Amino acid sequence: VSYVLNGVDDRHRITPETRERVLAAAARLGYEPNAAALALRSGRTEIVLIQLPEWPLGPPTTDAVLTLSDELELLGYTPLVHLLGASHPEGLARACRRVSPIGLVAPGDVLTEAFLSSARSGGVRAVIAITERPVAGLSTVVIDQRRIGRVAAQHLAGRGYRHILALEATDPGLAQLSRERIEGLTSVAHKSGLTVETVPAGLDREAMDELVGRRIARPARGTAVFAVNDAHALLVVESLRRRSIAIPRSVGVIGCDDSSEARQSCPRLTSIRLRAPDMWRRVARALHQMTSVDSAPAVTIRAIPRAVAGETT
Amino acid sequence: VSYVLNGVDDRHRITPETRERVLAAAARLGYEPNAAALALRSGRTEIVLIQLPEWPLGPPTTDAVLTLSDELELLGYTPLVHLLGASHPEGLARACRRVSPIGLVAPGDVLTEAFLSSARSGGVRAVIAITERPVAGLSTVVIDQRRIGRVAAQHLAGRGYRHILALEATDPGLAQLSRERIEGLTSVAHKSGLTVETVPAGLDREAMDELVGRRIARPARGTAVFAVNDAHALLVVESLRRRSIAIPRSVGVIGCDDSSEARQSCPRLTSIRLRAPDMWRRVARALHQMTSVDSAPAVTIRAIPRAVAGETT
DNA sequence: CTGTTAGCGCTTTCAT
DNA sequence: ATGAAAGCGCTAACAG
Secondary structure (H helix, E strand, O other): HHHHHHOOOOOOOOOHHHHHHHHHHHHHHHHOOOHHHHHHHHHOEEOOOOOOOOOOOOOOHHHHHHHHHHHHOOOEEEEEEOOOOOOOHHHHHHHHHHHOOOEEEEEEEHHOOHHHHHHHOOOOEEEEEEEEOOOOOOEEEEOOOOHHHHHHHHHHHHHHOOEEEEEEEEHHHHHHHHHHHHHHHHHHHHHHEEEEEEEEOOOOHHHHHHHHHOOOOOOOEEEEEOOHHHHHHHHHHHHHHHHOOOOOOOOOOOOOOOOOHHHOOOOOEEEEEOOOHHHHHHHHHHHHHHHHOOOOOOEEEEOOOOOEEEOOO | OHHHHHHHOOOOOOOHHHHHHHHHHHHHOOOOOOOOHHHHHHHOEEEEEEOOOOOOOHHHHHHHHHHHHHHHHOOEEEEEOOOOOOOOOOHHHHHHHHHOOOOOHHHHHHOHHHHHHHHHOOOOOEEEEEEOOOOOOOEEOOOOOOHHHHHHHHHHHHOOOOOEEEEEEOOOHHHHHHHHHHHHHHHHHHOOOEEEEEEEOOOHHHHHOOOHHHHHHOOOOOOEEEEOOOHHHHHHHHHHHHOOOOOOOOOOOOOOOOOHHHHHOOOOOOEEOOOHHHHHHHHHHHHHHHOOOOOOOOEEEEOOOEEEEEOOO
């Protein structure tokens, strides 16, 4: 029965007629293989557990998971997403123990030595960490938030801006991201002789309008605003237009994410593109390598941020 | 060993000293229970599989999953989300076979008779369907999109509007939703003697501005715009303000979702609140009931949409 | 070509 | 109080 059902037909072991009888019986009885027994016997599953860093669940993030999931599914795996990172720190470990996945994609900071060794002994064969920078001996997807800021600074310097007003997001979900991006921005800006001033800002139309009035209404020559994402940037643009301040002549504006809103806005917003669908597909394929080949080397897959010039710089 | 590790200490079966020895050995060897063996032996897991309808992955949706996941985690389950609905129709069945979850939350239309019986025989004890309307014999979360439209129509009728311009979303992810909401809107509107006109609209600033210019620039008395979500509604508001058309005096605007953008916009957007955190918590608890009690009755949990009056109606 | 069996890791019953 | 063993569903090795 096992041979027939699994198609192990090495050198005609099974008579076609027997095969038919087995198949017929299976169909008649509505036979379905038992997942637990399969996993116990084979010592592996086809499940890949995915946990995301504490990113806001906006378009860039959902794009990433959807692409990764899609490619994994195509490769025959069953990708499952474990939400709830920070709120239940033990959650991933528990999930790992309970599904014994064969692969794991998770933020670097939860992948401690202890966690990894317990996961490995639990059957996990492929681990990919989502990190800020490469980690020795571990496959990583490197998403360097600082680099995003650096690219923005380069773009602004190239366009001749001399002064950057960096909006630091007050939204707790964006705070970390925001700080890192501005850190990168500042480092390059200073090297290029630009000055940077950081101001806290929320995703609030009125507050942003007030902020614009206070800080940018009469801008110094060569001032640009850097926002941590397009939503913030678009609020700035809106406020500037309401005040009839010329963009990009008087003030430049640059966002991050290259969201569809940014591409459709008028004037089209300059932004930093981070989305790299093929990057997540490559992650899936790297994971596939690791599960199939025993000594697959650790890989590093980098997100390459690029400035997408719109009409606001 | 099993008795010690599982704390089965009925009437002092185990000598404290033996218990200690077992515990020490387990610690020393880094013992971790094997998920597959556990599942095989006990015939159940603590996994709950979640699949969402083809909703756009915006704030209302992510809110829902996060709340549901959180409560399930609190109850001791391991919630896992299977993304990819339409793209891989077989995906959920495969996922179900592979993890043999004890609970399942999924859109009603994938829960066919065949699927359910195969899932049940695979160990699934609790199923909750996300549907438009209750299904006999099945526990359901009822999210009636038509009802959302009805509530909007009631609100507008109550405010004295006589004519509604309904914006039907062209975005494929929103098309279905949009159609249903407008259907509900229309039914109540007609009953109340309001007229409804449906116009396709995309989430595009310029196109929306053009649409407003063409259709609402010189509105008939008592005209209101109904948008399928707040993002669309806010574009309308922006365009109306640019044209100095008085809101809500000349034209009313109502959105859906009661998003944070809507609450923070100026003027504050009237919207339909659908978010019901406690609804998803109730879903989790209902599921818990079903897994623990053998003959738990099917429950129906309804989302109650409510108009949240802002300054645009 | 087919039938039988051990054993994956675990719990629980039964004997001692 | 402890030890031994059966069996959950499956596959692969082995004997026939």
